[in-house]
Amino acid sequence: MSFYQPTTANLTYLTQQYFKLYQSSVSVGLLANQIYLESMGEMMISPQSFIKRNFDYAKEVLTPPQPAWQTPYEPVNLPQPHARLVKLLHFAQPDVPAHAVLPTLILPPQAGHHSYIADYSPEQSQTQTLRRSGLGNIYCIEWQPATLEDPHASIEEYMEAVRFIIELVGGKANLVGDCQGGWMATIFAALYPEMVNALVLAGAPIDFQAGNSQITQAINYVARNYPDRGMAFFRAVVALGGGIYRGQMQITNFNLMRPNQLPERYMNLYRNIHDKHALKRFRQMKDWYDYPQDIAGDFYLWLAEHLFRDNELIKGELLVGGRKVDLKAITCPLFLIGGSQDHITIPVQVFNAAEYVSTPADKIEKYLIDAGHIGLFMGKNALDQVWKPVGEKLYSFSQL
Numbered sequence: 001m002s003f004y005q006p007t008t009a010n011l012t013y014l015t016q017q018y019f020k021l022y023q024s025s026v027s028v029g030l031l032a033n034q035i036y037l038e039s040m041g042e043m044m045i046s047p048q049s050f051i052k053r054n055f056d057y058a059k060e061v062l063t064p065p066q067p068a069w070q071t072p073y074e075p076v077n078l079p080q081p082h083a084r085l086v087k088l089l090h091f092a093q094p095d096v097p098a099h100a101v102l103p104t105l106i107l108p109p110q111a112g113h114h115s116y117i118a119d120y121s122p123e124q125s126q127t128q129t130l131r132r133s134g135l136g137n138i139y140c141i142e143w144q145p146a147t148l149e150d151p152h153a154s155i156e157e158y159m160e161a162v163r164f165i166i167e168l169v170g171g172k173a174n175l176v177g178d179c180q181g182g183w184m185a186t187i188f189a190a191l192y193p194e195m196v197n198a199l200v201l202a203g204a205p206i207d208f209q210a211g212n213s214q215i216t217q218a219i220n221y222v223a224r225n226y227p228d229r230g231m232a233f234f235r236a237v238v239a240l241g242g243g244i245y246r247g248q249m250q251i252t253n254f255n256l257m258r259p260n261q262l263p264e265r266y267m268n269l270y271r272n273i274h275d276k277h278a279l280k281r282f283r284q285m286k287d288w289y290d291y292p293q294d295i296a297g298d299f300y301l302w303l304a305e306h307l308f309r310d311n312e313l314i315k316g317e318l319l320v321g322g323r324k325v326d327l328k329a330i331t332c333p334l335f336l337i338g339g340s341q342d343h344i345t346i347p348v349q350v351f352n353a354a355e356y357v358s359t360p361a362d363k364i365e366k367y368l369i370d371a372g373h374i375g376l377f378m379g380k381n382a383l384d385q386v387w388k389p390v391g392e393k394l395y396s397f398s399q400l
Helices: 008-045 047-062 126-132 155-169 180-191 214-225 228-240 247-257 261-271 276-289 297-309 347-355 380-396
Strands: 074-076 086-090 104-107 119-121 138-143 173-178 196-202 334-339 364-369
Touching: 008 047, 008 214, 008 261, 047 261, 047 276, 086 155, 104 126, 104 155, 104 180, 119 126, 119 276, 126 138, 126 173, 126 380, 138 155, 155 180, 155 297, 173 180, 180 196, 196 347, 196 380, 214 228, 214 297, 228 297, 261 276, 334 347, 334 380, 347 364, 364 380
Parallel strands: 104 138, 104 173, 173 196, 196 334, 334 364
Antiparallel strands: 074 086, 086 138
């Protein structure tokens, strides 16, 4: 049974997808042809080099991703039921005093990947950039993957875990939310404004339906063409995962947004397999991007319906634990960070948050940087040009 309706909106959306696929196919084909000619030349001129290239490439491709935090931290023990949802890492080090400032808690993305994007490498670390800005008391959450044995989690449970953590570290903190961690930080700040000293949102969709992002288009297409305004589709996806939303499914969706990205990444690896700098960059990205992390099915269905589809956070209709989430309750300093090349969360979806909070205009700062989605959290330019000055400003009003 087909649920497709031949409306103008549907035809426009499908035409855009086919054109994107065509462009990607051309791009991938041209690169593949170049690399094929290069490899054939190498095979004829230096067979040993050709064999070594293929052997080393196969070894690299077959090595599984190995996600790991990159800089020193101390784990903080959490009681159940919070420990089943999150780990807590403390990044304080002796070279930057931790006792003299309010704690800062980072909520990294929770979208099918490991949380260590906030500490991507020793040279590209959001946690370390903020710490060296004076915020020595840095904590970061590591989201725990859902399992078939424990597939359930709710927004209320996540909010309670964040509340417990902030109480544990002193009762008030700066909240830094990256992507999905950003809308979670925003909901928390609206529910518990007295516990948030400042709020920083980077690449975080707050106004989910603003603009015309690829994700917004896809969500609206599903809502138009499947029963229960699209929820039948999302429930089928969760059922396919045995009650959880598979991280590999999310990674596949991200790859389909830019179909040329994955094959070009691996073809460039083949071309540069013996370039130690290129190989290091590939391994770093593979360890993070290619490592799937599963999400609780009921939590995924909740956010698909109430946030992405119905945009209830902006509408003032969102309920969490029976309480209405009112963005007007947020009065703390607000820092909004968007990427001009971000195709996951377009900047307007972040910046529109300023129109719905009660924070005075002179305490709201917006940063638009030439970066893509991932680059907002770990790109060298973003760390130097945005996160360092943001950290210094947070430090100026976080001293005890």
